[in-house]
Amino acid sequence: MLTGDVWHPQDGLFGFAPFIAGSVAVTAVAMALTIIPGVLSGIYLAEYTTNRARAILKPMLDLLVGIPSVIFGVWGILVIIPLIREQIGPLIGATLGQTFPLFAFTNPSGYSVLAAGMVLAVMVFPLIVAVVDEIMRSAPREMREALLSLGATKWETTKCVVRRCGMTGVLAAIVLAFSRAFGETLAVLMVVGNVPQVPQSIFAPAYPLPALIANNYGEMMSVPMYESAMMGAALLLLVVVMVFNITARAIVVRMNKGA
Amino acid sequence: MNRQKMRKLEETFFTWLMRFCLIGAGAILTIILWVIASRGLQGLSWEILTQPPEGSFYLGGGGGILNAIMGSLYLATGATILASFIAAPVVLFMHVYAPHSKFAHGLRLALDIMWGIPSIVYGAFGFAIMVAIGLRASLLAGILTLTLVIIPILARTYDEIVAMAPRDLRDVTLALGSTRLEYLGVLLRQTLPGLLTALLLAFGRAIGDAAAMLFTAGYTDNMPDGLLRPVASLPVAVFFQLSTPFPAVQARAYASALVLTTIILVVSLLAQWTMRRLGRHVIR
Missing domain, CATH: 1.20.5 (Single alpha-helices involved in coiled-coils or other helix-helix interfaces)
Known part of the structure; x- marks a missing residue:
């Protein structure tokens, strides 16, 4: 069931492979887009800002966290989809897409893995920033002072602090963001295209697990085994997300002990 | 050089x-x-804000989204109240009767994990339970599922706030000979603004969460008219209206999205304001 790639509930075929692949692809794209800006922003917020700038930036990030996923979905449809359809798609398809099939612009509608990844990237960005910021602020002050007094520039100091204390925190932030992105439903459902196939390119449509549950849950009563299949999908989602959360938690606990 | x-x-x-x-x-x-x-x-128009949908609403007919606005408010308010009755006592118990205990530690871990569970899983869980006990998609089921979603948010936010209460407060109160229950009251008074902030944040999350409500609360064109009847909600309304092919209906989806965003923004700003403003009478 986990590895089967045919989805024909009427014939009793419940292959989860396309959905798992869809979830992983969407999340991977989101992570690739958001990790570096997120970590850098978190570092900036912790190390470089004055109290006044913080007082503006923090509420801004809280606001971004508070926006419901449907709104992100609407934004995706209004902004991201046309952007991919008219600008990004043709551009990347004509350059990178010629040599790498991963970037081939195969689906002119714009509803794609990339669109979902971009929306998700924006959604989990504040999460990464908040965790990295918190971790960086808990790093000992003396370390910074010692480095600065040796004549290191601010960035060199930061680099060193991240390497010494922040690495595990950054890892925890990434793991948490990954699990959040993995379980996100509606925003993804609205922009990902919902075609049950293993996506071959970032411009291909996909069908992640949460979208599968959301789309089919109500109408499954008539088909035998459908409900168990849906519950199986929910279980899979639950297990993956829980494992990631516990991992992130373990990382943080371990780090606090070490510090 | x-x-x-x-x-x-x-x-x-x-x-x-x-x-x-x-x-x-x-x-x-x-x-x-x-x-x-x-x-x-x-x-956006006055009609949209003040009327429930008419028969041909999804084909571009007249009416508004008042059913969804009211439904969302009922769902989020109900869930927030219910969750606060569970989360607040648990948190206060954790801090008054069992500080630094294994129990409190385990509970925090459990809440953190619950926080991480995607709301669609709560939705599926809620639906499975509903089927098992023969409940149909209804306001009650929606509220119960949403309560599950926001308990960890409420509890962990409030937990952080209670943890910031000064240690001296505990020492002083208990040294005066008060019982631990009386100390709990003092702690509650001390953290009331924080609790309000946490409630507002949880309310904001509840009102924007669509995935948990999709199959538990159902959807209807009628105004919410009973605990055991299906109820419309704003996020689901946005989602449904946007999936129709008619531009007039899609325009309403954008209007509904604007209403939802406005509610969220107001709640979010209110939460930040209460944190700053009501904190004045708190002992630091």
Whole structure:
């Protein structure tokens, strides 16, 4: 069931492979887009800002966290989809897409893995920033002072602090963001295209697990085994997300002990 | 000398790179709000805000989304009240009767994990339970599922706030000979503004969460008219209206999205305001 790639509930075929692949692809794209800006922003917020700038930036990030996923979905449809359809798609398809099939612009509608990844990237960005910021602020002050007094520039100091204390925190932030992105439903459902196939390119449509549950849950009563299949999908989602959360938690606990 | 210049250059480069990332995030937030506002205002009218949908609503007919607005408010309010009755006592118990215990530690871990569970899983869980006990999609089922979703948010936020209460408060209160229950009352009074903030945040999350309500609360064109009847909600309304092919209905989806965003913004700003404002009478 986990590895089967045919989805024909009427014939009793419940292959989860396309959905798992869809979830992983969407999340991977989101992570690739958001990790570096997120970590850098978190570092900036912790190390470089004055109290006044913080007082503006923090509420801004809280606001971004508070926006419901449907709104992100609407934004995706209004902004991201046309952007991919008219600008990004043709551009990347004509350059990178010629040599790498991963970037081939195969689906002119714009509803794609990339669109979902971009929306998700924006959604989990504040999460990464908040965790990295918190971790960086808990790093000992003396370390910074010692480095600065040796004549290191601010960035060199930061680099060193991240390497010494922040690495595990950054890892925890990434793991948490990954699990959040993995379980996100509606925003993804609205922009990902919902075609049950293993996506071959970032411009291909996909069908992640949460979208599968959301789309089919109500109408499954008539088909035998459908409900168990849906519950199986929910279980899979639950297990993956829980494992990631516990991992992130373990990382943080371990780090606090070490510090 | 050249090395000095390289180091300086590296510093400047990374500072600006980091600033660029943050400015980018701010720009995206602005774009989101601007797009929702500009598209939403085109579809917004008094009729939409004050009337439930009429028969041909999803084909471009008359009516509004009052059913969804009221439904969302009922769902989120009910869930927030219910969750606060569970979360607040648990948190206070954790701090008054069992501080630094294994129990409190385990509970925090459990709440953190619950927080991480996607709301669609709660929705599926709620639906499975409903089927098992023969309950149909209804306001009650929606409220119960949403309560599950926001308990960890409420409890962990409030937990952080209670943890910030000064230690002296405990020592002083108990030294005066009061019981631990009386100390609990003092702690509650001390953290009341924080509790209000946590409630507002949880309310904001509850009202925006669609995935948990999709199959538990159902959807209807009628105004909410009973605990055991299906109820409409704003996020689900946005989702349904947007999936129709008619531009007139889609324009309403944007208007509904604007209404939802406005509610969220107001609640979010109110939460930040209460945190600052009501904190004045609290012992620090």
